[in-house]
Structure formats: structure tokens, C-alpha cells
Amino acid sequence: MITKELLELIHEAASMQRWNDHIRPHNGFTELDKQAHKMVFAYVLARFEESDHGLEIDWCHLIEGGLFEMLHRILLTDIKPPVFHRLMAKKGEQLNRWVIEKLEERNIFALEGGFKERFTRYFFDPSYCALEKKILRASHYLATDWEFKIIYPFCKGFYGVEETKQRIANEIEDHYDLAGVQKISLGLKTANFLDLIGQLRFQERWSQTPRIPRTSVLGHMLVVAIMSYLVSYETGACRKRLYNNYFAGLFHDLPEVLTRDIVSPVKSAIDELDSIIKEIENSQIEEKIFPLLPEGWHSEIEYFTQDEFSNKIIIDGKVNSFGKENIPDEFNNDIYSPLDGQIIRGCDKLAVFLEAYLSVRYGIDTHVLREGYNNTFKLYKDSIICGYNFGKLFNYFRL
Numbered sequence: 001m002i003t004k005e006l007l008e009l010i011h012e013a014a015s016m017q018r019w020n021d022h023i024r025p026h027n028g029f030t031e032l033d034k035q036a037h038k039m040v041f042a043y044v045l046a047r048f049e050e051s052d053h054g055l056e057i058d059w060c061h062l063i064e065g066g067l068f069e070m071l072h073r074i075l076l077t078d079i080k081p082p083v084f085h086r087l088m089a090k091k092g093e094q095l096n097r098w099v100i101e102k103l104e105e106r107n108i109f110a111l112e113g114g115f116k117e118r119f120t121r122y123f124f125d126p127s128y129c130a131l132e133k134k135i136l137r138a139s140h141y142l143a144t145d146w147e148f149k150i151i152y153p154f155c156k157g158f159y160g161v162e163e164t165k166q167r168i169a170n171e172i173e174d175h176y177d178l179a180g181v182q183k184i185s186l187g188l189k190t191a192n193f194l195d196l197i198g199q200l201r202f203q204e205r206w207s208q209t210p211r212i213p214r215t216s217v218l219g220h221m222l223v224v225a226i227m228s229y230l231v232s233y234e235t236g237a238c239r240k241r242l243y244n245n246y247f248a249g250l251f252h253d254l255p256e257v258l259t260r261d262i263v264s265p266v267k268s269a270i271d272e273l274d275s276i277i278k279e280i281e282n283s284q285i286e287e288k289i290f291p292l293l294p295e296g297w298h299s300e301i302e303y304f305t306q307d308e309f310s311n312k313i314i315i316d317g318k319v320n321s322f323g324k325e326n327i328p329d330e331f332n333n334d335i336y337s338p339l340d341g342q343i344i345r346g347c348d349k350l351a352v353f354l355e356a357y358l359s360v361r362y363g364i365d366t367h368v369l370r371e372g373y374n375n376t377f378k379l380y381k382d383s384i385i386c387g388y389n390f391g392k393l394f395n396y397f398r399l
Contacts (some may be wrong), residue, residue, distance in 0.1 A: 004396035036222035041139035045180035052179035061129035138175035193292035225249035240334035257282035
């Protein structure tokens with residue numbers, strides 16, 4: 001069962017400021033944004049391990065490992081990395097057990113299907129999903145390095161900054177056997193793709209109103225991805241469906257890096273405007289994003305981002321869309337690559353709803369937020385989407 005406490009805990013990452021002892025941008029450096037960028041790095045590194053080294057990635061382990069590490073980090077808050085690593089080296093077992101206890105107290109392990117057991121094994125069994133852990137470690141340091149390169153010119157000459165720079169570089173070098181790390185280090189098209197994704201950290205949602213906590217487009221994308229994965233898991237989705245729903249959630253707002261956010265009232269104000277916007281977005285992806293990615297990835301990114309809220313499968317290389325209709329049970333099989341766009345849409349609306357709810361609860365209550373909250377609640381308070389009771393999740397957060 002997805003609990004209210006779990007959804008609130010995930011959103012706590014939006015309030016956790018990173019590099020808060022350095023000169024840094026006022027937004028874009030939250031833990032939520034870092035974790036989102038890290039998972040895009042992880043996708044890129046894992047795909048390169050498959051294509052260049054012929055390795056088999058357990059994508060569910062990679063996705064869950066990213067979530068486990070995020071929850072772990074939220075609970076341990078803003079410990080400086082050198083101190084964190086020393087604490088883990090000396091008292092890692094005790095700290096991990098403390099995190100598990102705190103997650104139990106907050107009802108996080110109400111998730112069924114062995115979630116607690118896998119979380120525990122992840123932190124106590126070094127052999128468990130070793131390749132996926134390595135990819136996530138590399139992704140962590142690459143995302144940290146991306147942030148540090150922005151901070152460095154402002155903090156150059158400060159005591160300890162050169163040491164931090166060297167430490168990050170050393171950690172990246174330790175992962176240089178990963179094909180993707182080598183390609184990113186060249187600073188060419190793969191690095192440019194990840195730079196482009198990074199810009200979504202600075203695109204603020206609800207930019208027309210004050211709000212607490214502020215969230216970026218990229219942070220929102222991770223929230224949608226996590227919720228899509230958990231909902232799909234609860235509905236008994238096959239492994240490819242879990243993979244598709246997570247990464248389609250993670251990339252669902254990718255076109256906004258090229259167009260910025262065009263709010264729904266604008267899209268619906270003029271007949272056929274939404275379809276024109278979609279045409280522009282699709283052409284922009286082909287012109288600006290596809291050239292930065294290996295050709296073999298294009299069809300998957302297209303599957304994730306085009307007609308992103310439709311339920312669909314692939315048969316003989318052709319996409320078959322069910323629109324808003326549920327995918328029939330017989331297609332819940334990896335060979336059909338099912339993707340539940342309606343689950344992603346439901347999670348997108350839930351994320352919007354939570355953004356409004358949290359701000360009002362924290363004391364920033366504007367007519368824009370109230371209207372967004374009320375309208376979304378009215379539409380989804382009794383909703384069943386792809387056989388899942390979304391209304392239950394919305395009813396957790398009544399004002």
C-alpha cells in the first residue's frame with residue numbers, strides 16, 4: 001500500500017538545500033533535483049553498459065536502488081560528504097538500521113511485495129545488485145560534479161574547494177570502466193544531453209504564484225516517475241511495464257526543456273492549440289534532442305514522450321494505442337512492452353495536487369493554488385485509473 005507518509009517523505013527532498021555552505025544559485029540545488037538528475041544519468045550509463053559492453057541490467061533493481069538511496073539520504077539529511085563517508089565507514093550498520101527503524105515508524109514499509117526486505121538487503125548485502133549499485137554511485141558523482149562546476153567559479157579560492165574538486169574527480173575516475181562515464185567525460189553530445197536535462201532544474205513550477213516548497217520541472221518528473229512505478233507495482237505490472245512507466249514518468253516533461261511550461265488553461269483556450277504545441281514539441285525533440293543520443297535510443301525516447309498519456313503496447317515493432325482504455329490483461333507481458341500513459345497522467349495530476357496541498361499547509365495560500373487544489377481534487381477524488389484506486393491517494397490530502 002502506498003501511504004500518505006511515503007508521499008510526504010518523497011516531497012521532503014524538495015526542501016533539502018544542497019551546497020548550503022557555498023555560493024550557489026537560489027534554486028535548482030535541492031536534494032529532489034539532484035536525485036532526479038542522478039536517475040537520468042543512471043539511465044544513460046545503464047543504456048551504454050547494455051549497448052557497448054553487452055551487460056544485462058536489472059532495471060527494477062536500478063530503479064528501486066535509486067529510490068532506496070533517496071529515502072536513505074532524506075532521513076540522514078544534509079551531512080557533508082566527507083563526514084558522511086567517515087560515519088558510514090565506522091558506524092554504517094548502525095546508521096542503516098536507524099534509517100530502517102525511522103522508515104518503519106513513518107509507515108513507509110506498508111508497501112507490499114518484499115519492499116522492506118529488498119531495502120534491507122540493498123544496504124546490508126554487498127553482492128546484491130552490484131552492477132546497478134555501481135551505476136548509481138557513478139551517477140551520484142556525475143550529478144554532483146555537474147552541480148560543482150556551476151558553483152566552482154563563485155567559490156574558487158575558498159578554503160577546501162580545491163580539495164572538494166579533487167575528491168569528486170577521483171570518485172569519477174574510479175568509475176571510468178563504465179562506458180557512459182568515458183563518453184560523458186569527453187564533454188560532447190552525451191554530456192550536452194545531460195546539460196540540457198539539467199536546465200530543467202532551474203525551470204520552476206507554478207512560477208505565477210509564491211509557493212513552499214518550490215519545485216522544478218525535473219524534480220516533478222522524478223516524483224511522477226516514482227509514483228508511477230509504485231502504482232504499477234501494486235497493480236502487478238510485468239517488469240518491462242514497470243520500466244516503461246518509470247522512465248516515461250521521468251521523461252514525460254522532457255519537451256519543456258525546449259518550450260518551457262505552457263499551462264493547461266492556455267492550451268485549452270484556443271481550438272487545436274494543444275495539437276499544434278504537440279507538433280512543435282515533437283519536432284523540437286527530433287531536431288534538438290535526438291542528435292545528442294545514440295540512434296538506437298530514439299524510438300524508446302519517442303515511445304516515452306509522444307502521446308505520453310495514452311495506454312499503449314508494441315507488436316512487431318509497431319506502437320498500438322488504447323488511448324484511455326485499459327490495456328487488456330493478456331498484454332501484461334514483457335514482449336509487448338506495455339506502457340500505462342493514464343497512470344503517468346494520474347501521477348502527474350497527483351503531483352500537481354500535492355504541490356498545491358503542501359504549500360497551503362505550510363501557510364502560502366493563493367487563489368491559484370486553491371483553484372488548482374480544488375479543481376484537481378474534484379476530478380480525481382473518486383477516480384479509478386487502470387484498475388488502481390487513485391481516489392484513495394487524493395483523499396489522503398484533504399484540506
